[in-house]
Amino acid sequence: MEKKIYPELTMDFVRVTEASALMSSLFLGCGNLEMINHSSIDAMRGMFDYIDFKGNIVMSKYAKENSNMLYVGEKVGSWQDSTSEMDLAVDAIDGVKLAAFGLPNAISAVAATVSGGIKVLPTFYSFKLAVGRELKGKLDLRKPLKENIKIACEVLGIAPTELTFVILNRQRHEEIIEEIKEAGSRIKLLSDGDITAAIATAVPDSGVDIYVGIGGTLEGILSAAALKTLDGEIQMKLWTRDRIEEQSIKEEGWDLEKIFYTDEIVGGEDVIFSATGITDGDLLKGVKFVKGFAYTHTLTMRSKSATIRKIESMHNLKNKTIRLKSLGEDKRLIDLRNEYIN
The missing domain is CATH 3.30.540.10 (Fructose-1,6-Bisphosphatase, subunit A, domain 1)
Structure with missing residues (x-):
C-alpha cells in the first residue's frame, strides 16, 4: 500500500x-x-x-x-x-x-x-472484540471466552470480579452474557451505539476493559480507526445473518474463520x-x-x-x-x- x-x-x-x-x-x-x-x-x-x-x-x-x-x-x-x-x-x-x-x-x-487503506468487508455484521493497550495482542477472538477472561485477569493483575465487559443487549448475546456471569465478571449492557463502547476500552478510567459481541461491521471499522491512535486493538470476524448470506460470502472467496486485526482493517500511516x-x-x-x-x-x-x-x-x-x-x-x-x- x-x-x-x-x-x-x-x-x-x-x-x-x-x-x-x-x-x-x-x-x-x-x-x-x-x-x-x-x-x-x-x-x-x-x-x-x-x-x-x-x-x-x-x-x-x-x-x-x-x-x-x-x-x-x-x-x-x-x-x-x-x-x-x-x-x-x-x-x-x-x-x-x-x-x-x-x-x-x-x-x-x-x-x-x-x-x-480501509478493508471493505462484505457482511453487515461482524463478531468483534476490542481492548486497550494493556490487553492488546493478549486475547484471541477464537478462544473460549472463559480462557480470554483468565488471560485478561492475569495480564491486568485483577480478579474476574473486577473485570468489566461492555456488550450490546441483544438476544444473540445470551450465551456470551451467561459465560461472563459464570466467571463472575461485570457487565455493562448497551441498547445501541457500539463505537463508543469499543473505543472506551482504550480510554483510561473509562471503567471498561473488554468489548465483545456481534455488531455492525461499519461501526467496527470506525472503532479500528480510533483504536489505531489509542494503541488499542480490535479483532473482527465476518458474521452472516443466514445460510443464504453465508453461501454468498463463501462463493465470493471470503474465509468466515479469518480474524481481521486493527492495522488490516484500517491501514496507512496517517x-x-x-x-x-x-x-x-x-x-x-x-x-x-x-x-x-x-x-x-x-x-x-x-x-x-x-x-x-x-x-x-x-x-x-x-x-x-x-x-x-x-x-x-x-x-x-x-x-x-x-x-x-x-
Whole structure:
C-alpha cells in the first residue's frame, strides 16, 4: 500500500461531524427515526463539499441505490486535480434510535485514510472484540471466552470480579452474557451505539476493559480507526445473518474463520478519526443549546502524530450556518428545522 501523507484535514472532519451532530440535535427526542437520520446525513454530505480532497466512501450503511444517503461508492470533496485521494468510512448517526428518543451515547463519526487503506468487508455484521493497550495482542477472538477472561485477569493483575465487559443487549448475546456471569465478571449492557463502547476500552478510567459481541461491521471499522491512535486493538470476524448470506460470502472467496486485526482493517500511516456527541454518553457530551449558543464536544485523532484532541466548540446561533446537500447552500442552523420539515 502506498504511504502518502496528505495535508492537515483533521479540523475539516471535525466540522463535518459537528454539523451532522448539530443538525440531528434539532430533532432530538422527536421519535422520528427517518427524519433525524436523513437530516444528519444531509448535513454531513453538505459539509464534505467544503473539504479540499478526493473522498471515496468505501464503508457506509447504504448501498448506491440510496443515492441521497452517503452511499458506498459516493465521491465527496472538491476533487481538484492537485488534491489527495482518501478512503472514508462514515456513520452520520451511530445510534439513530438513541438520538430519536433522546437516549445516551449517540454520536456522529468519520474515519479517513489513504486510498485503499480501509478493508471493505462484505457482511453487515461482524463478531468483534476490542481492548486497550494493556490487553492488546493478549486475547484471541477464537478462544473460549472463559480462557480470554483468565488471560485478561492475569495480564491486568485483577480478579474476574473486577473485570468489566461492555456488550450490546441483544438476544444473540445470551450465551456470551451467561459465560461472563459464570466467571463472575461485570457487565455493562448497551441498547445501541457500539463505537463508543469499543473505543472506551482504550480510554483510561473509562471503567471498561473488554468489548465483545456481534455488531455492525461499519461501526467496527470506525472503532479500528480510533483504536489505531489509542494503541488499542480490535479483532473482527465476518458474521452472516443466514445460510443464504453465508453461501454468498463463501462463493465470493471470503474465509468466515479469518480474524481481521486493527492495522488490516484500517491501514496507512496517517488515519484520521472524528466523532461528535449527539446525546450525552460515556465518551462524549451531547449537543447543548444554552441562551443563543450551541455547544458541541468532539473527539478527534490522527495516527501519524498520535495526537488525540477533545474539542469543545461554542457556536453562536446568530451566525452558525450548515450546508445541506439537498439545498445546495448554507442556511442558519436555527432556521433549518422548519425548512427541512417543510
